[in-house]
Amino acid sequence: MVFDNPRNALRGTAAGLAGAAALGVGYASLIERNAFTLREATMPVLEPGSSSLRVLHISDLHMMPGQKLKQNWLRELDRLEPDLVVNTGDNLSHQRAVPAVVQSLGGLLARPGLFVFGSNDYFAPKPKNPLKYFKKEHKRTHGEPLPWQDLRAAFSERGWLDVTHTRRELEVAGIRIATAGVDDPHLKRDRYDTIAGTPNPMANLKLGITHSPEPRVLDRFAEDGYDLVLAGHTHGGQLCLPFYGALVTNCQLDRSRVKGPSKWGAHTRLHVSAGIGTSPYAPARFCCRPEATLLTLVAAPDRGPKEGHRPGVSRSSAVVR
Template sequence: MPVISSVALRRAALGATGVAVAGVGYASLIERNAFVLRETTMPVLRPGSASLRVLHISDLHMTPGQKRKQQWVRELAALEPDLVINTGDNLAHPRAVPSVVQALSPLMSRPGMFVFGSNDYFAPVPKNPLKYFDKNHKRVFGDPLPWQDLRAAFAERGWVDMTHVRRDVEVAGIKIATAGVDDPHLQRDRYDTVAGAPNPLADLSLGLTHSPEPRVLDRFAADGYDLVLAGHTHGGQLCLPFFGALVTNCGIDRARVKGPSRWGAHTRLHVSAGLGTSPWAPYRFCCRPEATLITLVAAAPKQSRTAPDIAATTAGAH
C-alpha cells in the first residue's frame, strides 16, 4: 500500500483550501452581482385573450450601498411590461426604503401589485447556515424595518397592496381576478380573508404570496386560481451542477424552487429566484440573481385554461 507523505497531504490540503476560497470569492463577488433577466411563457389566459407581459420581481434585499443592483433594476423599465408584480423581501437595512423606491421608480409608471415578506418586516440576522436544512428550526428576527414607509411609497405611485385583499382589475385589456396573502414564512397568512372562487368572468385569476408554502398554494388551487406568483426561495441560492438547489427554505420540493411548475391539476406556480441575498450570507452559486419577464398567453381552445405545456428560456443578463 503506497504511503502518502506529509508534504503531499499538506499540498492537497492547501489545494482544497484554495479551491474553497476561490469558490467563495466567485459566489460572493461575481455571481451575486451577475444579474440576469429570465423570460418565460405561460399559457394560462382564457382562450382568445391577447398576451400579457408581467415582470416578476422579488427578494431585492436592498441595502443603500448596492448601486449596481439599483441601476440594473432601474433599467428593467425599458422592457415596458404591462404589469409589475413584487413578491416581497425588498429591504435588508433600516435606511433602504429610498434605495428601493429609487430603483423601482421607473417601473412605477406601470400598473403594479405587491405583497411583503419577512425581510420587509424584520432586519436579517446572522444565523447558522445549517439551520436551513431544518424546516422546523426556531426563527430569530432582527429589528423592525420601516415597511409602512415602503408601502406608502408604493401606494402613492399607484401600486396595489394585495395583502389579504381580493380585487378585480383590468390591465392591457385583460381582466384579472387577484388575491394575496401576507407572508406564510412568518405565519402571517390569513387565507380565509380572501377565500372563495375568483371571478369566473376574468381572463386570468392570479394569487400572490411571498413564501410558496404548500398550505397556501393548496388553498389557491382549491379555489381555482390559474396562476400563483411567489418568491422567498432565492432559487436555493447555493446550487450544485446536475443536482440543483440544496434547500428551498420552505415547504415546497426542490424541483419547484424557481421558475414555472404545476401545482395540482390546474394551477400554475411561478417562483422567482430573486435578486438579492441576506447581508449575512452574501453569495450565490449556480443560481444567478434574477428578475423574470413572464409572457402570459391564451391556452389552446381544446385545452384547459392552464395547459400543461410551459416554455421557459433563460436569456442573458439584461
C-alpha cells in the same frame, strides 16, 4: 508535481482544496452575487381567446442603501415596458433602504403593479447558523423592525396595489385580472380565509400572490381555481450544486420547484422567482444568479371546467409537473 512522502501529498491535496474553496467563495460573493440576469418564460394561463400579457416578476431585493450595482440594474428594467409588475416581497435589509428601493424601481412604479410583503420587509435580517436551513421547521429569529409602512405608502402613492389579504380586480392591456394575495406564510401571517372563494369567472386571468410558496397556501389557491400563483422567498436555493440544483428551499416546497415555472395540481401554474438579492449576512450565490423574470402570459388550451370550480371534489397536496 511529485511528492516524496504521503504526508507531503496530503498537505498538497489540502492546500489545493483550500485554494479551490477560496476561489469558489470569492466567485460566489464577488462575481455571481452581482451577475444580475433577466429570465424569460411563456406561460399558458389566460382564458382561451385572450391576447398576451407581459408581467415582470421581481422579488427579494434585500436592498441596502449602498448597493449601486443592484440599484442601477433595477432602473434598467423599465425599458422592458411590461404591462404589469408583480413584487413578491423581501424588499428591505436596512432601516434606511426605502428611498433606495423606490428610486431604483423608478419608472416601474408608474406602471400597473401588485405587491405583497415578506419577512424582510417587516424585520431586518440577523446572522444565522446556515445549518438551520436544512431543517424545514426551526425557530425563527427576527431583527429590528423595518419601516414597511413607509414602503407600502410609497408603493401605494404611485399606484401599485397592495393585495395582502385582499381581492382586487383590474384591467391591464385589455386583460381583466382577478387577483388576491396573502401575508407572508414564512412568518405564519397568512390568513387565506380572508380571501377564500372562487375568483370572478369572467376574468381572463385569476392571479394569486404570496411571498413564500408554502404548499398549504398553494393548495388553497388551486382549490379556488386560480390560473397562476407568483411567489419568491427561496432565492432559487442561492447556493446550488451543478447537476443537482438547490440544497434547500427554506420552506416546505420541494427542491424541484425552487425556481421558475411549474404546475401545481391539475390546472394551476406556479412561478417562483430566484430573487435579486441576498441577506447581508450571506452575501453569496453559486450556480444561481440573481434574477428578475419577464413572463409572457398567453391563452391556455380550452381544458373545460377547472376542478376548483366543482364543489365537493377532494384534492390532495400532490404536485404534478
